Amino acid sequence: MSKDYYSILWVDRNASADEIKKAYRKKAMESHPDRHGWDKEKEEEFKSINEAYAVLSDAQKKARYDQFGSAEWNAGFGGMWGFDFGDINVEDIFSSVFGNMGGFGGGRQSRRDDGGEDVQKEVHITFAESYTGVKKEIHFDKMVNCESCHGHGTKDGKEAKKCPTCHGSGYVSRATRSIFGMMQQTLVCDTCSGTWVIIENPCPECRGKKRIKKKTEQSIEIPAGIDDGMTLRMNGEWHAGKHGAGDLYISCHVDQSHENLVRQGNNIHTILHISPAEAVLGINKKIKFPLIGEREIRIASGTQHGKKIQISGDGMPLIGKKWRGDLIITLEILIPGKISKDDKKLYEKILENEKN
Ligand SMILES: [Zn+2]
Numbered sequence: 001m002s003k004d005y006y007s008i009l010w011v012d013r014n015a016s017a018d019e020i021k022k023a024y025r026k027k028a029m030e031s032h033p034d035r036h037g038w039d040k041e042k043e044e045e046f047k048s049i050n051e052a053y054a055v056l057s058d059a060q061k062k063a064r065y066d067q068f069g070s071a072e073w074n075a076g077f078g079g080m081w082g083f084d085f086g087d088i089n090v091e092d093i094f095s096s097v098f099g100n101m102g103g104f105g106g107g108r109q110s111r112r113d114d115g116g117e118d119v120q121k122e123v124h125i126t127f128a129e130s131y132t133g134v135k136k137e138i139h140f141d142k143m144v145n146c147e148s149c150h151g152h153g154t155k156d157g158k159e160a161k162k163c164p165t166c167h168g169s170g171y172v173s174r175a176t177r178s179i180f181g182m183m184q185q186t187l188v189c190d191t192c193s194g195t196w197v198i199i200e201n202p203c204p205e206c207r208g209k210k211r212i213k214k215k216t217e218q219s220i221e222i223p224a225g226i227d228d229g230m231t232l233r234m235n236g237e238w239h240a241g242k243h244g245a246g247d248l249y250i251s252c253h254v255d256q257s258h259e260n261l262v263r264q265g266n267n268i269h270t271i272l273h274i275s276p277a278e279a280v281l282g283i284n285k286k287i288k289f290p291l292i293g294e295r296e297i298r299i300a301s302g303t304q305h306g307k308k309i310q311i312s313g314d315g316m317p318l319i320g321k322k323w324r325g326d327l328i329i330t331l332e333i334l335i336p337g338k339i340s341k342d343d344k345k346l347y348e349k350i351l352e353n354e355k356n
């Protein structure tokens with residue numbers, strides 16, 4: 001389990017302390033599990049980023065790490081300091097760098113108390129829509145600033161009183177001891193519950209919440225090649241919130257078949273029936289495949305039942321790329337049930353020849 005801390009933070013080996021800190025800020029913000037619904041994978045990624053920063057931001061540890069390299073580090077020297085990276089308090093590192101400006105609650109319990117909430121929507125996409133890409137209209141409730149009180153949450157629509165405890169920041173700092181020494185931990189203000197303000201007379205429209213739900217319709221561009229179970233994250237002004245906007249997540253349910261086409265990842269599978277004569281003698285056939293169009297298929301003489309022909313670039317598009325998967329045609333020899341008198345004579349002749 002060797003880790004390259006430099007590549008985790010996307011920095012050069014000779015990056016300055018300042019550059020490392022900047023890179024960490026960027027990566028940690030992007031991968032903060034608050035943004036990803038505490039997805040297990042993202043949580044791991046976030047942990048790695050913090051682990052990388054814990055080492056690279058410490059001159060001594062960085063020197064050791066540079067000297068022994070990533071692989072050797074873990075193989076031979078990892079245990080030497082009795083320092084288990086798994087125990088790093090991720091939230092502490094995060095708060096120490098971001099302080100109040102992080103935009104995250106600083107802890108799992110307090111996250112997004114007053115922030116932009118993420119919206120999750122599900123859409124159904126047909127095979128054909130995934131093949132070409134499609135625009136979908138989705139409807140959802142969007143949180144917008146209350147118009148009656150101009151987003152202040154007050155009955156008179158004037159600015160509310162700043163919370164005296166946190167002085168309008170929504171957070172309070174507390175010094176805590178951690179493996180890195182004393183650290184400033186950021187907590188949500190108890191007095192105002194992180195809302196910055198004290199509202200004495202709440203607005204009747206939003207009941208002091210400053211924001212109201214508004215029915216919204218949004219056109220979403222679904223990229224070609226989207227597959228079942230994929231989630232699109234639309235960044236942007238989905239929800240007004242104190243900490244900015246939440247993200248819109250589109251979970252895609254995608255049909256896996258269309259007529260005689262079946263999808264497997266980026267490849268499309270189909271079955272083509274051929275006659276015994278075609279299999280024996282070989283033939284060029286023009287076949288019109290649904291969605292894909294007409295293709296000329298070369299069936300070699302002596303083709304066996306179950307043989308696969310692969311046409312590259314005729315499968316599903318790869319999202320955001322210029323190429324596609326393959327079309328895989330399985331040839332099945334179809335034995336005729338009923339045959340004409342003439343055909344029967346021919347088969348009898350073949351059988352006779354086989355006996356000799
Ligand atoms: Zn407060």
Ligand SMILES: [Zn+2]
Nearest residue numbers: 146149203206
């Ligand atoms: Zn209001």
